[in-house]
Amino acid sequence: VTAIRPEDLEFPSTMTDIDYDTWMLSGTAIMQDGNTMRNNYGCDLDSLTTGSRIGMMRSSNGDLHYFINGVDQGVACSGLPPELYAVVDLYGQCVQVSITSGSPPVDNSLSLSNATEKSFPIHSPVPGIAHRFHSNCGKNVALQNDGCRAVRIHGFSHGVVLSMKELRSDELFEVKIDEIDEQWSGSLHVGLTTLQPLDVSCSSSGLPSSLLELRSKVSWLVSGSEVRRNGMLQKQNYGFSMERLTVGNRVGVKRASDDTMHIFIDGEDMGVAAAGIAKNVFAVVDLYGKVVSVSIVSSSVLEEAESTKPPSMSSDSGSEEEEELSPCENETSVFMATVEFMENHGRNILLSNSGHTATRVASYNQGVVASAQPLPRQLLFQIQIDRLNPQWTSSLSLGVIGNSPERFNFPGTASSIKRSAWLIQRDSVFHNSLKICDNYGPNLDTCPEGTILGLLVDNAHSLHLFVNGMDQGVAAQDIPNPCFVVIDLYGQCEQTPSLGIKENLCWTPPPEVNPMKTCEYQALCARFKELLPLPDGYFDEELKCNLCYCESCHKLRGDEAYYKRGDPPKDYALPFGWCRFALRLNPRCEVANVYKKWHTAYHGTCVGSLRRTLDHGELVSAGSSSIFCTNEAKVELQNGYNDPEENSIQEKDVVKVSLSPTMRYIGLDRFCPKIRFKDLKSQRHHHAQVAFQVCVRPGSYKVGPQSVGASESIDPRFSNNEIEWITKERASTVLYGLLIRVE
Secondary structure (H helix, E strand, O other), rough: OOOOOOHOOOOOOOOOOHHOOOOEEEOOEEEOEEEEEEOOOOOOOOOOOOOOOOEEOOOOOOOOOEEEEEEEEEEEOOOOOOOOOOOOOOOOOOOEEEOOOOOOOOOOOOOOOOOOOOOOOOOOOOOOOOOOOOOOOOOOOEEEEOOOOOEOOOOOOEEEEEOOOOOOOEEEEEEEEEEOOOOOOOOEEEEOOOOHHHHHHHHOOOOOHHHOOOOOOEEEEOOOEEEEEEEEEEEEEOOHHHOOOOOOOOEEEEEEOOOOOEEEOOOOOEEEEOOOOOOOEEEEEOOOOOEEEEEEEEEEEEOHHHEEEEEEOHHHHHHHHHHOOOOOOOOOOEEEEEEEOOOOOOOOOEEEOOOEEEEEEEOOOOOEEOOOOOOOOOEEEEEEEOOOOOOOOOEEEEEOOOOOOOHHOOOEEEHHHOOOOOEOOOOEEEOOOOEOOOOOOHHHOOOOOEEEEEEEOOOOOOOEEEEEOOEEEEEOOOOOOOOEEEOOOOOOEEEEEEEEEEOOOOOOOOOOHHHHOOOOOHHHHHHHHOOOOOOHEEEEEOOHHOEEEOOHHHHHOOOOEEEEEEEEEEEEOOOOOOOEEEEEEOOHHHHOHHHHHHHHEEEEEHHHHHHHHHHHHOOOOOOHHHHHOOOOOOOEEEEEEEEOOOOOHHHHHHOOOOEEHHHHHHOOOOOOOEEEEEEOOOOEEEEEEEEEEEEEOOOEEEEOOOOOOOOOOOOEEEEEEEEEEEEEEOOOOEEEEEEEOOO
């Protein structure tokens, strides 16, 4: 099946080459957009012979089923959009097919661009009940009443079920026990999990036999009277013991607005079961032991979307934006004009706030919107990412089109516009669906909520992207006049308001702008830093002292690759690709002018050595005995230099410390081992490295060759024979900044 309208589809040679909005069965593999989602589905198309009948059905809850000779082969995939077209590929041996039967035509007259969830309120199969179980569940579970009742049909385990949707803040998910079987011991388990039901179908192992064994994602649960996190005991003697539940008892779970989990028994709050609950969680219930079946008795209140409410004239965000977007000195006041979105848009778009806010209200695509007015030259059009839905992958794209969108037939995604279109997607630029530029600006898929994106066409007819006010350079040239802004609210991005257009005479970001707001890479590095057990007292309180050296930031600052520092001056390279968090400076070092008279270098380390190094205030080697020394090294600063105490009794304990004037060398895995971590905001896994930027006393180190066996030049500015510095002297280095790199 495909969500692409036939008139918009450019038919490739094979169905697997359709790379968006298409789900298919090929052999035994279920594929989405040409990529395999799962193997060993219930049937094998390659084994069918003449006369075999193949059918497809999209269920009311968005599941795709295949039928072979009238027999349902089960759920192939879930979460499909409501309007789909059947697609058949006569490939290989199959040369002819005939349609045997089908559903009667469905009136799609209501599937217009102005259709919203409010136009079609969710009608629960049980009066007043909106919650349902997801069809991806334990292998011994049968769902009844259109997903409102779960029954364990065999054994005492493999009865895990998940809520259909994420729980909102303070939303109660409640079930009633319908049947118990006293031959089994144990009872119901209930809790919250970050595991998305759609991920279950992509997993070869599926759901575990018991909720206690669910550890692939972070999960909190109550079993008996114990609270557990990922199976580990967190609290005992909590509330009402689940072992005492019987037929008719109601059990509920809620994620409160203060990030705590509460369990309810027959409507009574048992208090806080766990804290620090993630934002995007699903209710999870385990029909374990004597509990055989449960029915949902709770409902989800459909609140008015924020996008439908008029903005407050006293909004703090508005005043902050005005403050940040101040004009240059000696310039006339900034010209501002409101820009509305065109009434003609993708069918899943809802416009509100007099056409200034666009919200995608269903599925993950059909969210293309365009500006109602053409974009004047030298004026900056801005939008803000208001809401992201982590259920989906990818995010918004934006650009310009040379044709009026008034009568435009918008496809499912902006990337399918193949006439007079320039689009910025992820970190690439496309023209008429063909990629023309790679590694442009930040990856738009990683932009968080609150990010402000802007487009500007200059007087040379070149298109520029602005991210939080920072120009990312020329994205494309020869843009026609007039042109219209086009935005695709795709995947995670569900809502964006237009911030209007602003005159861009010589406007630049103010120097006091929060760096953590201007660069998502720096924000990602900062989130990793927060995972480290490092006291805040070691770091400079001034955020402006933290510098990001990602490609976008260092180009915007106009940084050179190499600088000189020290007496006598010596070259060092800026740590491109890293992010520096400034350490609190020693006042004595400032008085002695250490930061100007000493040389700049870098030291690679591991996460486990960070705290010990910061505690000592100077470099220590991981595993060396000197790091456990309780006697402080004598430090006498005279004219910026430290003379080590001769015949020191601790001299025998001092080990060599490796330094380098370039992170291209000291940032190698040998010096900076990688550690894998999970970003709590994006829920994605990354690898991180850490290092120190230091000031090293001239004359205290020996310049030597590289020791990693490199055969080619590591840094063009430094010879491989002079790229590693070795120091054995105590008090010869001063810590200047913590460097973090995330991949």
